[in-house]
Amino acid sequence: MTVEIPDVKKSWPHAINAVTIGATSAEGGTRTSTVTVGGETTLPFYHFEGTMPNKPVVAMEVWDIPAEDWADPIREPFADVLNDPGAWAKRCVDEFGAEMICLRLKGCDPNGANRSPEEAASTAKQVAGAVGVPLIVWGCGSDDKDNEIFPVVAEALSGENCLLGTITEDNYKTLTALGTAYGHKLIAESPVDINMAKQVNILALDVGFPSENILIYPSTGALGYGIEYVYSIMERLRIAGLKGDKVVAMPMLCDIGVEVWGVKEAKAPESEVPGWGDVKARGPMWEASTATVYLLAGADVLIMRHPEAVRLTQQTIVRLMGGGAG
Amino acid sequence: MILIGERINAGFKDIANAIRTKDPTAVEKWAMAQAEAGATYLDVNIGAASRDPADMAWLVETVQKVVPTKISVDSTKIEAIEAGLNAIDGRGVLINSTTADPGKLERIVPLAVKHNAMLLGLAMDDRGSPQNVERRVESGAMVFMAAMEAGLAPDQIILDPILMPIKFMQEQVPYVLEAIEQYTCLSDPPPHISVGLSNVGSKTTERGRIVRTFLVMAMARGLDAAICNVCDEELIAAVATAELMLNKEIYSDSYIRAFLMRQGS
Numbered sequence: 001m002t003v004e005i006p007d008v009k010k011s012w013p014h015a016i017n018a019v020t021i022g023a024t025s026a027e028g029g030t031r032t033s034t035v036t037v038g039g040e041t042t043l044p045f046y047h048f049e050g051t052m053p054n055k056p057v058v059a060m061e062v063w064d065i066p067a068e069d070w071a072d073p074i075r076e077p078f079a080d081v082l083n084d085p086g087a088w089a090k091r092c093v094d095e096f097g098a099e100m101i102c103l104r105l106k107g108c109d110p111n112g113a114n115r116s117p118e119e120a121a122s123t124a125k126q127v128a129g130a131v132g133v134p135l136i137v138w139g140c141g142s143d144d145k146d147n148e149i150f151p152v153v154a155e156a157l158s159g160e161n162c163l164l165g166t167i168t169e170d171n172y173k174t175l176t177a178l179g180t181a182y183g184h185k186l187i188a189e190s191p192v193d194i195n196m197a198k199q200v201n202i203l204a205l206d207v208g209f210p211s212e213n214i215l216i217y218p219s220t221g222a223l224g225y226g227i228e229y230v231y232s233i234m235e236r237l238r239i240a241g242l243k244g245d246k247v248v249a250m251p252m253l254c255d256i257g258v259e260v261w262g263v264k265e266a267k268a269p270e271s272e273v274p275g276w277g278d279v280k281a282r283g284p285m286w287e288a289s290t291a292t293v294y295l296l297a298g299a300d301v302l303i304m305r306h307p308e309a310v311r312l313t314q315q316t317i318v319r320l321m322g323g324g325a326g
Numbered sequence: 327m328i329l330i331g332e333r334i335n336a337g338f339k340d341i342a343n344a345i346r347t348k349d350p351t352a353v354e355k356w357a358m359a360q361a362e363a364g365a366t367y368l369d370v371n372i373g374a375a376s377r378d379p380a381d382m383a384w385l386v387e388t389v390q391k392v393v394p395t396k397i398s399v400d401s402t403k404i405e406a407i408e409a410g411l412n413a414i415d416g417r418g419v420l421i422n423s424t425t426a427d428p429g430k431l432e433r434i435v436p437l438a439v440k441h442n443a444m445l446l447g448l449a450m451d452d453r454g455s456p457q458n459v460e461r462r463v464e465s466g467a468m469v470f471m472a473a474m475e476a477g478l479a480p481d482q483i484i485l486d487p488i489l490m491p492i493k494f495m496q497e498q499v500p501y502v503l504e505a506i507e508q509y510t511c512l513s514d515p516p517p518h519i520s521v522g523l524s525n526v527g528s529k530t531t532e533r534g535r536i537v538r539t540f541l542v543m544a545m546a547r548g549l550d551a552a553i554c555n556v557c558d559e560e561l562i563a564a565v566a567t568a569e570l571m572l573n574k575e576i577y578s579d580s581y582i583r584a585f586l587m588r589q590g591s
Contacts, residue, residue: 198578
């Protein structure tokens, strides 16, 4: 007697928005390549069930000031270019295969170097001139200061179709206006909270910013630090989007490097934690493992730091997209 | 929630006149108003205003010209249903309705299969309207079985347990709620379950409140569709709120607005 295997495939009524970042000269920018993410009609890598027309991409992180407090394994590959964001970005792209650059305007932090909006814009132009990949520009984290920096930076990068971030429930008006005025996409941030992820998107839509120009950043936790909690939030957001909730049917972004390289498992030298193995191997593995979990949760853009972790993650993406044993 | 807009029905004078004079104004107005209010389907019904199946086709075509919303072809006459189905331009369509009467099932179920339509089945048969829970479940199951055997998926089937006016048949209302719950046990996934919502408030003075309260209670038992006045903002807000309580929608402070955006899709 033969047993019929039931067909458990689902078909989802809606697709996740496809979002293109970067603009070439033909499109009014100066990028030599663009990136399109999203467009999924099924859960991550369920190729048997639906389509995943765009693969997830890896962006590498560059700062506007030297990242002196980075752990040794991530400082060493960039030690000679930490003073030169342009050269730093170029190394990420040319040598380490970064598909996007995330410029983090850490130097503008009023509690730190407190650099001016003009200095931030000049650094952004420098990075844009050094590499041809699309850019993410991430503020310093102070709402008031970000609202001073971004008008100047967004104008300096006008037409480049960058991804700017982040907007939150309490601070979205300036960036949504700038995104519309200068042709940029936005990252909508919420603190591992599905309701607030939805709310910040609704607020942006309410002021007329199109949902097709938004990526969701649901916050990120490193492996061992609440990752399963974030995973479940991302999974639920994605399922709701596929079911037709347009307010959450956006690609998702994860800020991997900053989280992973803040935890002791990734950065503590073996001398401090005997038995944990060489940090040079352990750190990148921790970052790559974290990234893999988020790929499975539905991440479309991963911001990362260590070149070896980037290589491993890109290899994983190729495999998961059906590109053989890699 | 599947919301079926009830307003394009010749039971309303403006629609009856439109059908008689072939003046599309009233039909267009209600098509647009209901689509904007979040209707999933627009019900079209020529009622007693006409016996000509071509009038059903005219109604369908008139609606299709102004909105992209799916259409519910509503008639007790098979010829009118068929004319409506043939006029559909490829968008989603719902057949409203069959009963559990075998003679009717035999003719209407194949139409649903042929047109890949949703099928709404009323829990009544040649013996008339049900007066208890058992008859409602029996007739509902009869429709469900006939539709499944013909190849429709559970989520293409909508069962209607026959909602009656609280003013005249008060004892029937809890029977309807019980039947809804029993329908959810027919299969996994279950069929959709709908009612003609306005019936419950028929001839009452607190109509809005009665309709709204019934709807929320029924949703808690498994109702996930309704033929109703989708332009009633308080009703739609109650639906959106009930969906939150059932954890079908993600909470946000602006959840009603989010619900409307979603329904419009």
